[in-house]
Amino acid sequence: MSKTSKAKQLMTICLSVPLAAGAVFVAPTASANYAVVKVFDTPEVQYINVRNTADTSSNENIIDTISAGSFVWPMCWISGSAVPSPFSGQPASTIWYRIPGYPTGLVSHAYLDTGGNDSRDELY
Numbered sequence: 653m654s655k656t657s658k659a660k661q662l663m664t665i666c667l668s669v670p671l672a673a674g675a676v677f678v679a680p681t682a683s684a685n686y687a688v689v690k691v692f693d694t695p696e697v698q699y700i701n702v703r704n705t706a707d708t709s710s711n712e713n714i715i716d717t718i719s720a721g722s723f724v725w726p727m728c729w730i731s732g733s734a735v736p737s738p739f740s741g742q743p744a745s746t747i748w749y750r751i752p753g754y755p756t757g758l759v760s761h762a763y764l765d766t767g768g769n770d771s772r773d774e775l776y
Contacts, residue, residue, distance in 0.1 A: 690765045693721035696738040700763040704756040706732020706748035715754060724751045724759060726766075735760040 691700050702716040718724060726749035734744040747761035 735762040
């Protein structure tokens with residue numbers, strides 16, 4: 653599948669999620685186009701915050717936490733505030749992933765083992 657087709661599919665999913673509010677949520681079937689990624693499980697990371705905005709300026713937007721070693725399914729990504737890497741020498745990330753199970757749940761790429769530094773292309 654071309655990157656253009658993948659991008660269109662991803663945009664369709666991201667735009668469809670808010671429209672489904674109040675409707676019965678049906679999880680899509682597994683597909684090679686999506687990845688399940690692991691929350692880093694190291695002494696530096698015990699959990700990640702799930703936020704309702706892609707912004708770390710306040711703790712008031714934290715809606716939940718996910719334990720280290722858990723798996724999440726990034727549905728789409730947006731740019732947001734920079735989150736420092738928990739590992740020294742690694743760059744901060746401005747990529748935030750929307751995850752299912754929350755109306756506006758977002759987690760930072762900085763705490764996910766996606767297999768790359770800028771995982772937008774690797775995940776989809």
